[in-house]
Amino acid sequence: MIVVNNKEKLEWYEGMTVQDVLDKMGYVYPRITVSVNDRLVQKEDYTTYEVPDNASVNVFHLAHGG
Amino acid sequence: MATKTKAGPTKYEISINGKAATVVEGTYLLKAVMDAGFNVPTLCHHKDLTPNGTCRLCLCEVEVNGKKKLVTACNYPVRGEITVNTSTEEVKKHRKNLAEMYLGRWPNVEAIQNIAKLCGATDKEKYKSELTDENPKACILCGHCVRACSSFMIQDILGFAGRGIKRHLTMPFGDVDPHCVGCTSCGYVCPTGAIQITDDMNNPVDPELIRRHGMKVNAEMATLDKLQNRMREVGTANIVEVMDAYDLLPVHNFKFGKHPDTPKIDSKVMTRDYFTQGAADACWLGCSMACAKAVDGFELKTGPYKGQKVVVDGPEYETAAGGSNMGGFDLDFIVEYNFYCDTYGIDTISFATTMAFVMEAFEAGIITEEHTGGKKLNFGAMDEALECLHEMARGEGFGVEVGQGVRRLKEKWVKELGADPDFLNDIGMEVKGLEFSEYVSKESLAQQAGYAMAIKGPQHDEAWLIFIDMVNNQIPSMEDKAEALYYFPLFRIWFGLLGLCKIVWNDVAPADNSKYPPQEAAKIPEHVENYWKFFEGMTGIPVNEEKMLLQAERVFNLQRLMSYYFGRGTREDDLPPLRAIGPATVEEYLSREERYDKQMKEEIGIDPEGKTVEEKLAITRDHRFKQYNIVLDASYKRRGWDENGVPTIERLKQIGIDIPEVLALLEKPEQ
Numbered sequence: 182m183i184v185v186n187n188k189e190k191l192e193w194y195e196g197m198t199v200q201d202v203l204d205k206m207g208y209v210y211p212r213i214t215v216s217v218n219d220r221l222v223q224k225e226d227y228t229t230y231e232v233p234d235n236a237s238v239n240v241f242h243l244a245h246g247g
Numbered sequence: 248m249a250t251k252t253k254a255g256p257t258k259y260e261i262s263i264n265g266k267a268a269t270v271v272e273g274t275y276l277l278k279a280v281m282d283a284g285f286n287v288p289t290l291c292h293h294k295d296l297t298p299n300g301t302c303r304l305c306l307c308e309v310e311v312n313g314k315k316k317l318v319t320a321c322n323y324p325v326r327g328e329i330t331v332n333t334s335t336e337e338v339k340k341h342r343k344n345l346a347e348m349y350l351g352r353w354p355n356v357e358a359i360q361n362i363a364k365l366c367g368a369t370d371k372e373k374y375k376s377e378l379t380d381e382n383p384k385a386c387i388l389c390g391h392c393v394r395a396c397s398s399f400m401i402q403d404i405l406g407f408a409g410r411g412i413k414r415h416l417t418m419p420f421g422d423v424d425p426h427c428v429g430c431t432s433c434g435y436v437c438p439t440g441a442i443q444i445t446d447d448m449n450n451p452v453d454p455e456l457i458r459r460h461g462m463k464v465n466a467e468m469a470t471l472d473k474l475q476n477r478m479r480e481v482g483t484a485n486i487v488e489v490m491d492a493y494d495l496l497p498v499h500n501f502k503f504g505k506h507p508d509t510p511k512i513d514s515k516v517m518t519r520d521y522f523t524q525g526a527a528d529a530c531w532l533g534c535s536m537a538c539a540k541a542v543d544g545f546e547l548k549t550g551p552y553k554g555q556k557v558v559v560d561g562p563e564y565e566t567a568a569g570g571s572n573m574g575g576f577d578l579d580f581i582v583e584y585n586f587y588c589d590t591y592g593i594d595t596i597s598f599a600t601t602m603a604f605v606m607e608a609f610e611a612g613i614i615t616e617e618h619t620g621g622k623k624l625n626f627g628a629m630d631e632a633l634e635c636l637h638e639m640a641r642g643e644g645f646g647v648e649v650g651q652g653v654r655r656l657k658e659k660w661v662k663e664l665g666a667d668p669d670f671l672n673d674i675g676m677e678v679k680g681l682e683f684s685e686y687v688s689k690e691s692l693a694q695q696a697g698y699a700m701a702i703k704g705p706q707h708d709e710a711w712l713i714f715i716d717m718v719n720n721q722i723p724s725m726e727d728k729a730e731a732l733y734y735f736p737l738f739r740i741w742f743g744l745l746g747l748c749k750i751v752w753n754d755v756a757p758a759d760n761s762k763y764p765p766q767e768a769a770k771i772p773e774h775v776e777n778y779w780k781f782f783e784g785m786t787g788i789p790v791n792e793e794k795m796l797l798q799a800e801r802v803f804n805l806q807r808l809m810s811y812y813f814g815r816g817t818r819e820d821d822l823p824p825l826r827a828i829g830p831a832t833v834e835e836y837l838s839r840e841e842r843y844d845k846q847m848k849e850e851i852g853i854d855p856e857g858k859t860v861e862e863k864l865a866i867t868r869d870h871r872f873k874q875y876n877i878v879l880d881a882s883y884k885r886r887g888w889d890e891n892g893v894p895t896i897e898r899l900k901q902i903g904i905d906i907p908e909v910l911a912l913l914e915k916p917e918q
Contacts, residue, residue: 187723209489211475212476214760214761225258240718240719241761241768242715242718242719243756243768244715244753245714245753245754
């Protein structure tokens with residue numbers, strides 16, 4: 182089980198990447214910053230960076246709109 | 248070894264002077280070399296401008312599949328596993344030769360002298376000729392200015408003419424181009440001083456300060472916008488599909504947040520079939536963001552200008568989302584109502600939100616064809632909606648009633664048709680008599696309060712907190728939300744007072760904005776600083792967060808007091824309709840039943856099992872209004888207002904506006 186933005190819980194599985202988390206959450210917004218257990222993940226690493234079980238993933242969407 | 252994964256970028260392991268480096272495909276070699284810690288001389292390269300390989304000084308040796316060749320590093324994209332050598336004897340020989348040629352032509356230009364030194368070129372005489380220009384501020388044809396004009400301003404005022412030794416910088420036909428707005432980008436990037444800037448407009452105290460910060464924005468627009476929000480390409484409409492993906496796009500009078508037909512009105516279709524591209528279509532010429540879009544040659548299908556081809560300014564996001572709110576998933580309709588609202592002087596948001604309310608009332612049987620002049624006003628009735636708009640402008644028929652807006656329609660239908668006031672108040676999306684703008688706020692308490700507490704009514708230009716609150720979960724406590732509802736309205740009011748645009752604050756962000764902790768990052772500190780520097784550069788008065796908030800808070804409180812004086816500034820005026828804070832109907836509850844049931848169990852602590860939808864709706868309603876009132880209390884407290892939402896005398900004293908004229912507003916509310 183992993184927690185996204187200290188709120189949403191997702192089932193963890195072996196090989197789960199940051200991109201998998203973003204897909205699962207439906208996070209398609211282009212201006213986001215992702216950290217896994219407080220470690221910043223670069224955009225080019227989303228598809229390769231594996232999220233460990235029990236991780237806290239923060240996906241920060243930069244305010245927009247309005 | 249190349250690493251390729253399903254959707255991600257390919258990376259290559261390359262060797263630079265024997266040092267291993269991992270490079271994302273497409274990265275220009277010069278950047279890879281610099282990132283690896285090696286220096287390569289260059290004259291024409293500029294970090295914010297498109298590389299063009301003019302000066303040839305960044306030559307490097309690249310080995311691909313065993314074959315060696317010389318390439319200009321600045322515009323050579325890495326597309327494979329390569330071995331790079333930045334300073335072979337051959338490379339050094341070429342660079343020295345080039346530097347000597349530059350030195351022969353422009354011997355006294357400092358930038359040239361520095362490069363010559365780096366390349367070991369000292370002989371000024373070797374290439375001396377009749378072309379030699381002794382001017383220490385001579386133009387060295389690096390092209391920075393030409394590219395800045397194009398990349399920063401989307402203009403082509405400056406260009407090169409002539410070939411070979413006749414190449415020179417010029418404006419079209421060698422004349423001063425009247426289209427030049429004097430943005431000074433060319434002078435700013437000129438490395439020699441060949442282009443001098445004369446500041447003789449508006450008499451700012453420190454034009455250099457303004458320019459430094461303005462150019463930062465220009466550079467971000469030139470380099471980052473295409474990777475971020477594509478404001479130049481699509482403008483604000485870029486978020487139509489984003490809002491749909493996050494369940495935030497208003498559909499059918501804010502009942503839902505997404506719809507299967509959204510792809511028919513999203514930014515891809517607008518870009519492909521509607522917007523005229525390639526023009527500097529800014530709302531004012533000289534803006535490097537140029538987010539205002541236009542549809543050219545649009546043939547109108549209805550109304551007084553039917554059959555004519557017109558230019559339509561927009562559609563912006565709100566206008567497109569107004570379309571989905573009315574169930575009008577057709578860009579022809581959206582562009583047409585956009586045009587006629589503009590032409591008639593009607594706000595697209597108020598029209599769309601009112602029309603969506605009318606459509607729901609029609610579907611609920613509150614009004615019938617008898618009241619609408621025979622029009623079947625179901626969701627998606629686009630022709631009929633346009634007819635209402637034309638009637639509104641002509642001052643006849645049902646359109647006149649629609650033109651009164653949601654609040655008056657509610658009152659009228661309760662009084663004249665005996666409609667259920669509770670239902671109409673639940674679904675009528677207005678506060679203080681103003682219609683909601685086009686975002687679904689149900690899952691963000693802070694956004695609900697940002698809307699409903701806004702002094703002029705539910706307009707998001709005080710606080711747009713949906714992502715910070717609902718998606719990022721950055722302001723989880725009521726106090727956090729209250730703090731955001733304190734800071735953001737004040738900041739936005741402050742730059743609004745200065746006449747500065749909001750878009751360059753947060754529709755593009757510095758590449759390294761994530762270096763700040765999230766709550767700070769949400770403010771985009773460097774862009775806030777830009778605004779402070781614009782103020783300081785213009786007035787000579789330095790400003791910081793404390794001073795900014797004080798200036799804004801004075802105005803904000805004065806506005807609130809004036810609203811109070813005119814009977815629109817107390818707690819009851821800050822209460823949203825149910826639909827703004829949660830599901831208002833059974834249909835709506837069922838559409839997101841899983842979400843609401845989960846919340847009931849986890850947040851309210853009530854097991855939804857065995858309860859009817861009506862019961863669950865009532866429980867959710869009760870809980871959400873309670874939550875809303877808590878955030879309202881916290882916000883009032885943070886702002887220094889009493890529990891009725893009225894600024895306290897103590898607070899007015901603290902911010903220095905406890906003058907008799909202001910205090911009089913407190914004493915004599917006029918109902």
